Amino acid sequence: MTVREYCIEIYKLLNEVGEIHWAKSFKIFISELEESEDKSIYRKIISIYGGMGSFNDLVLYKNGILCRKENDELAKLRSELYLEIGNNWT
Structure with missing residues:
Protein backbone atom coordinates (compact mmCIF):
# COMPACT_ATOMS: atom_id res chain seq x y z
CA MET A 1 0.00 0.00 0.00
CA THR A 2 1.01 3.61 -0.49
CA VAL A 3 1.29 6.18 2.30
CA ARG A 4 -2.02 7.66 1.14
CA GLU A 5 -3.73 4.26 1.17
CA TYR A 6 -2.50 3.59 4.71
CA CYS A 7 -3.83 6.98 5.79
CA ILE A 8 -7.22 6.18 4.24
CA GLU A 9 -7.43 2.82 6.02
CA ILE A 41 3.76 15.83 4.43
CA TYR A 42 5.70 12.76 5.58
CA ARG A 43 7.35 14.91 8.27
CA LYS A 44 3.91 15.91 9.60
CA ILE A 45 2.77 12.29 9.70
CA ILE A 46 5.94 11.05 11.41
CA SER A 47 5.67 13.84 14.00
CA ILE A 48 2.44 12.36 15.43
CA TYR A 49 4.31 9.21 16.49
CA GLY A 50 6.32 10.76 19.33
CA GLY A 51 5.69 12.30 22.72
CA MET A 52 3.02 11.99 25.38
CA GLY A 53 -0.48 11.58 24.01
CA SER A 54 0.91 10.71 20.62
CA PHE A 55 -0.58 8.48 17.96
CA ASN A 56 1.52 5.62 19.37
CA ASP A 57 -0.35 5.96 22.69
CA LEU A 58 -3.80 5.75 21.13
CA VAL A 59 -6.02 2.92 22.39
CA LEU A 60 -9.45 2.63 20.82
CA TYR A 61 -12.63 2.36 22.86
CA LYS A 62 -16.23 2.55 21.69
CA ASN A 63 -18.94 3.28 24.24
CA GLY A 64 -16.44 2.58 27.01
CA ILE A 65 -15.55 -0.87 25.67
CA LEU A 66 -12.05 -1.75 24.50
CA CYS A 67 -12.02 -2.45 20.75
CA ARG A 68 -9.61 -5.41 20.59
CA LYS A 69 -9.94 -6.21 16.90
CA GLU A 70 -9.72 -2.54 15.92
CA ASN A 71 -6.70 -1.95 18.20
CA ASP A 72 -4.91 -4.91 16.63
CA GLU A 73 -5.66 -3.55 13.17
CA LEU A 74 -4.58 -0.05 14.17
CA ALA A 75 -1.28 -1.35 15.56
CA LYS A 76 -0.61 -3.15 12.28
CA LEU A 77 -1.53 -0.17 10.10
CA ARG A 78 0.37 2.26 12.35
CA SER A 79 3.59 0.22 12.05
CA GLU A 80 3.21 -0.37 8.34
CA LEU A 81 2.57 3.33 7.66
CA TYR A 82 5.70 4.27 9.59
CA LEU A 83 7.76 1.74 7.63
CA GLU A 84 6.26 2.82 4.30
CA ILE A 85 7.19 6.42 4.97
CA GLY A 86 10.71 5.35 5.95
CA ASN A 87 11.07 3.34 2.75
CA ASN A 88 9.86 6.16 0.48
CA TRP A 89 11.13 9.33 2.11
CA THR A 90 14.16 10.51 0.18
Missing part, protein backbone atom coordinates in the same frame (compact mmCIF):
# COMPACT_ATOMS: atom_id res chain seq x y z
CA ILE A 10 -6.45 4.38 9.35
CA TYR A 11 -8.97 7.19 8.81
CA LYS A 12 -11.76 4.68 8.15
CA LEU A 13 -10.88 2.67 11.26
CA LEU A 14 -10.70 5.74 13.49
CA ASN A 15 -13.95 7.10 12.13
CA GLU A 16 -15.67 3.74 12.63
CA VAL A 17 -14.99 3.72 16.36
CA GLY A 18 -15.70 7.43 16.80
CA GLU A 19 -12.13 8.64 17.37
CA ILE A 20 -12.90 12.04 15.86
CA HIS A 21 -9.69 13.91 16.83
CA TRP A 22 -7.29 11.51 15.16
CA ALA A 23 -9.67 10.83 12.25
CA LYS A 24 -9.66 14.57 11.50
CA SER A 25 -5.85 14.59 11.44
CA PHE A 26 -5.77 11.72 8.98
CA LYS A 27 -8.41 13.38 6.79
CA ILE A 28 -6.08 16.37 6.55
CA PHE A 29 -3.11 14.12 5.72
CA ILE A 30 -5.14 12.44 2.97
CA SER A 31 -6.11 15.80 1.48
CA GLU A 32 -2.53 17.03 1.53
CA LEU A 33 -1.28 13.81 -0.06
CA GLU A 34 -3.90 14.14 -2.82
CA GLU A 35 -3.05 17.80 -3.48
CA SER A 36 0.68 17.37 -3.92
CA GLU A 37 3.36 14.78 -4.50
CA ASP A 38 5.67 16.79 -2.24
CA LYS A 39 6.88 14.40 0.44
CA SER A 40 7.10 17.13 3.10
Whole structure:
Protein backbone atom coordinates (compact mmCIF):
# COMPACT_ATOMS: atom_id res chain seq x y z
CA MET A 1 0.00 0.00 0.00
CA THR A 2 1.01 3.61 -0.49
CA VAL A 3 1.29 6.18 2.30
CA ARG A 4 -2.02 7.66 1.14
CA GLU A 5 -3.73 4.26 1.17
CA TYR A 6 -2.50 3.59 4.71
CA CYS A 7 -3.83 6.98 5.79
CA ILE A 8 -7.22 6.18 4.24
CA GLU A 9 -7.43 2.82 6.02
CA ILE A 10 -6.45 4.38 9.35
CA TYR A 11 -8.97 7.19 8.81
CA LYS A 12 -11.76 4.68 8.15
CA LEU A 13 -10.88 2.67 11.26
CA LEU A 14 -10.70 5.74 13.49
CA ASN A 15 -13.95 7.10 12.13
CA GLU A 16 -15.67 3.74 12.63
CA VAL A 17 -14.99 3.72 16.36
CA GLY A 18 -15.70 7.43 16.80
CA GLU A 19 -12.13 8.64 17.37
CA ILE A 20 -12.90 12.04 15.86
CA HIS A 21 -9.69 13.91 16.83
CA TRP A 22 -7.29 11.51 15.16
CA ALA A 23 -9.67 10.83 12.25
CA LYS A 24 -9.66 14.57 11.50
CA SER A 25 -5.85 14.59 11.44
CA PHE A 26 -5.77 11.72 8.98
CA LYS A 27 -8.41 13.38 6.79
CA ILE A 28 -6.08 16.37 6.55
CA PHE A 29 -3.11 14.12 5.72
CA ILE A 30 -5.14 12.44 2.97
CA SER A 31 -6.11 15.80 1.48
CA GLU A 32 -2.53 17.03 1.53
CA LEU A 33 -1.28 13.81 -0.06
CA GLU A 34 -3.90 14.14 -2.82
CA GLU A 35 -3.05 17.80 -3.48
CA SER A 36 0.68 17.37 -3.92
CA GLU A 37 3.36 14.78 -4.50
CA ASP A 38 5.67 16.79 -2.24
CA LYS A 39 6.88 14.40 0.44
CA SER A 40 7.10 17.13 3.10
CA ILE A 41 3.76 15.83 4.43
CA TYR A 42 5.70 12.76 5.58
CA ARG A 43 7.35 14.91 8.27
CA LYS A 44 3.91 15.91 9.60
CA ILE A 45 2.77 12.29 9.70
CA ILE A 46 5.94 11.05 11.41
CA SER A 47 5.67 13.84 14.00
CA ILE A 48 2.44 12.36 15.43
CA TYR A 49 4.31 9.21 16.49
CA GLY A 50 6.32 10.76 19.33
CA GLY A 51 5.69 12.30 22.72
CA MET A 52 3.02 11.99 25.38
CA GLY A 53 -0.48 11.58 24.01
CA SER A 54 0.91 10.71 20.62
CA PHE A 55 -0.58 8.48 17.96
CA ASN A 56 1.52 5.62 19.37
CA ASP A 57 -0.35 5.96 22.69
CA LEU A 58 -3.80 5.75 21.13
CA VAL A 59 -6.02 2.92 22.39
CA LEU A 60 -9.45 2.63 20.82
CA TYR A 61 -12.63 2.36 22.86
CA LYS A 62 -16.23 2.55 21.69
CA ASN A 63 -18.94 3.28 24.24
CA GLY A 64 -16.44 2.58 27.01
CA ILE A 65 -15.55 -0.87 25.67
CA LEU A 66 -12.05 -1.75 24.50
CA CYS A 67 -12.02 -2.45 20.75
CA ARG A 68 -9.61 -5.41 20.59
CA LYS A 69 -9.94 -6.21 16.90
CA GLU A 70 -9.72 -2.54 15.92
CA ASN A 71 -6.70 -1.95 18.20
CA ASP A 72 -4.91 -4.91 16.63
CA GLU A 73 -5.66 -3.55 13.17
CA LEU A 74 -4.58 -0.05 14.17
CA ALA A 75 -1.28 -1.35 15.56
CA LYS A 76 -0.61 -3.15 12.28
CA LEU A 77 -1.53 -0.17 10.10
CA ARG A 78 0.37 2.26 12.35
CA SER A 79 3.59 0.22 12.05
CA GLU A 80 3.21 -0.37 8.34
CA LEU A 81 2.57 3.33 7.66
CA TYR A 82 5.70 4.27 9.59
CA LEU A 83 7.76 1.74 7.63
CA GLU A 84 6.26 2.82 4.30
CA ILE A 85 7.19 6.42 4.97
CA GLY A 86 10.71 5.35 5.95
CA ASN A 87 11.07 3.34 2.75
CA ASN A 88 9.86 6.16 0.48
CA TRP A 89 11.13 9.33 2.11
CA THR A 90 14.16 10.51 0.18
